[in-house]
Amino acid sequence: MTQIRVENLTAYYEKNAVFENLNFTVEQGDYLVILGENGSGKTTLMRYLLGLGIRFTGKISYNGFSRRQIGWLPQRTETQKDFPADVSEVVLSGFSGKGTLGIRYRKESRKQAAAYLKALGLSDLKNRSFRELSGGQQQRVLLCRALCAADRVLLLDEPVAGLDAPSQNELYETIRQLHRQGMTILMISHEIDRALQDATRVLHLGKEDFFFGSSEEYRESDFQSRTKEEGS
Amino acid sequence: MTAIRELFSYSFVIYALLGGVGIALCASLLGVHLVLKRFSMLGDGLSHVAFGSAAIALAAGVAPLKISIPVVILAAFLLLHVSRNGKIRGDAAIALVSSSALAIGVIVATLTTGMNTDISSYMFGSILAMSRSDTVIAVSVAVGILLLYVLFYQKLFATTFDEDFAAAVGVRVEGYRSLLAVLTAVTVVVGMRMMGALLISSIITFPALSAMRVCKRYRTVVITAGILSVVAFLIGMAFSLFLDMPAGASIVVVNLGLFLALSAVEFLKKRPNLS
Numbered sequence A: 001m002t003q004i005r006v007e008n009l010t011a012y013y014e015k016n017a018v019f020e021n022l023n024f025t026v027e028q029g030d031y032l033v034i035l036g037e038n039g040s041g042k043t044t045l046m047r048y049l050l051g052l053g054i055r056f057t058g059k060i061s062y063n064g065f066s067r068r069q070i071g072w073l074p075q076r077t078e079t080q081k082d083f084p085a086d087v088s089e090v091v092l093s094g095f096s097g098k099g100t101l102g103i104r105y106r107k108e109s110r111k112q113a114a115a116y117l118k119a120l121g122l123s124d125l126k127n128r129s130f131r132e133l134s135g136g137q138q139q140r141v142l143l144c145r146a147l148c149a150a151d152r153v154l155l156l157d158e159p160v161a162g163l164d165a166p167s168q169n170e171l172y173e174t175i176r177q178l179h180r181q182g183m184t185i186l187m188i189s190h191e192i193d194r195a196l197q198d199a200t201r202v203l204h205l206g207k208e209d210f211f212f213g214s215s216e217e218y219r220e221s222d223f224q225s226r227t228k229e230e231g232s
Numbered sequence B: 001m002t003a004i005r006e007l008f009s010y011s012f013v014i015y016a017l018l019g020g021v022g023i024a025l026c027a028s029l030l031g032v033h034l035v036l037k038r039f040s041m042l043g044d045g046l047s048h049v050a051f052g053s054a055a056i057a058l059a060a061g062v063a064p065l066k067i068s069i070p071v072v073i074l075a076a077f078l079l080l081h082v083s084r085n086g087k088i089r090g091d092a093a094i095a096l097v098s099s100s101a102l103a104i105g106v107i108v109a110t111l112t113t114g115m116n117t118d119i120s121s122y123m124f125g126s127i128l129a130m131s132r133s134d135t136v137i138a139v140s141v142a143v144g145i146l147l148l149y150v151l152f153y154q155k156l157f158a159t160t161f162d163e164d165f166a167a168a169v170g171v172r173v174e175g176y177r178s179l180l181a182v183l184t185a186v187t188v189v190v191g192m193r194m195m196g197a198l199l200i201s202s203i204i205t206f207p208a209l210s211a212m213r214v215c216k217r218y219r220t221v222v223i224t225a226g227i228l229s230v231v232a233f234l235i236g237m238a239f240s241l242f243l244d245m246p247a248g249a250s251i252v253v254v255n256l257g258l259f260l261a262l263s264a265v266e267f268l269k270k271r272p273n274l275s
């Protein structure tokens, strides 16, 4: 079943187009990896899928769910570095869109958050201060928050950036397990080889055009080497 | 004891305490959000606009609140908008607006009524001159803000922690941003009567900063900031009533004392144990 269909999408900042006439679809259970060099518009594409884009032409349609049910792990920012919040406060804020009035979250929400914390191996950290965690632990907490918001689709923006090799492997393993359990994954990555191991499909944003197809097709195509040459 | 009982028999003391506790509470709650958003200068900018508009209102013989509240709300929206989308940085925009408003206020005041006690009471505050209606406004604003804070707590946390994520999961971020701007504007205008335009912004930022020295959770930061703010207000008022010190300035100094004390606590906690 097609979950997301993007047709002739052109994104703008001010008057400059970031990418033009993008077409692709996301099927249920896909593991789509989004490649492209810095500034090619990967983050921008995710923002549009989340409804945060301001100006665009083209069409994005969601089938069988609303875009509010997408879970998002944003690219890391500095702003939360000294924010006083503990892990469970951060994780529960994944429910804020469907939240209730008042201070306490719904009972089902709290139960579900506890289950996700456990699944990601975070139960022991749930009362710790978010800003005092390591980078890898923080990414895990933000992934957990994304899961709380996600019903079927997860968007991950460079989830392993800045992590050491063991933490990277752990996070990739977690993502692979989520995918096995039926979650549709869209992941931005700069590590082509590693990402291709797990991915079922590839979207590569190039300078002039883009590639969209299965990982096998991508490996066989010359798109990768072609953009590299263009870049040099 | 009898001195205290005697004090409470004056209605102006009751008004000052009721209104002051209300404003102190609101200011600290809004302060948590503004400080975490790195936008704490907003209170400072708005207070100068409040003063400028109050000076103009006095010159025109209109009740200052009637002019100040809409003008300051407008300024709050303007500054929020500029800081997000404009080519001028937020803090620079606030500095421009704030000094211009102060300058205009001083010129208008000097040319018309002169720098009289009314004007100086808006600059430095005159909490004991709060009237019954001032108090009613302050208390209702406080109750309103408290209620909104509790009702929309989850959304406010999400917007403060990560605005983009909150918007993506369907929180109406723009709405909350405007709500907070309006609430800050109203708090500043009403609080100016009590603290003075030059000092009001400190009761917005100090309690939040102090609470953040020692608290690690958002919820405890909010609660602690509220408590610190009310305590600082009450101690400051006591200085003012018993030692004849200026109320607004005393409250700020008590806030400063609490901040320094909690910073010391933080320092001692963080220091490695070298035993």
Ligand SMILES: Nc1ncnc2c1ncn2[C@@H]1O[C@H](COP(=O)(O)OP(=O)(O)OP(=O)(O)O)[C@@H](O)[C@H]1O
Binding pocket: A013, A014, A018, A036, A037, A038, A039, A040, A041, A042, A043, A044, A045, A075
């Ligand atoms: N808020 C913004 N205002 C104006 N231009 C922007 C804005 N955000 C991004 N851009 C521009 O849009 C283009 C695409 O940016 P985007 O962040 O989507 O790239 P990216 O592929 O995610 O890059 P990276 O690999 O560095 O994360 C860049 O040229 C960038 O300069």
Ligand SMILES: [Mg+2]
Binding pocket: A042, A043, A044, A075, A157
């Ligand atoms: Mg990016």
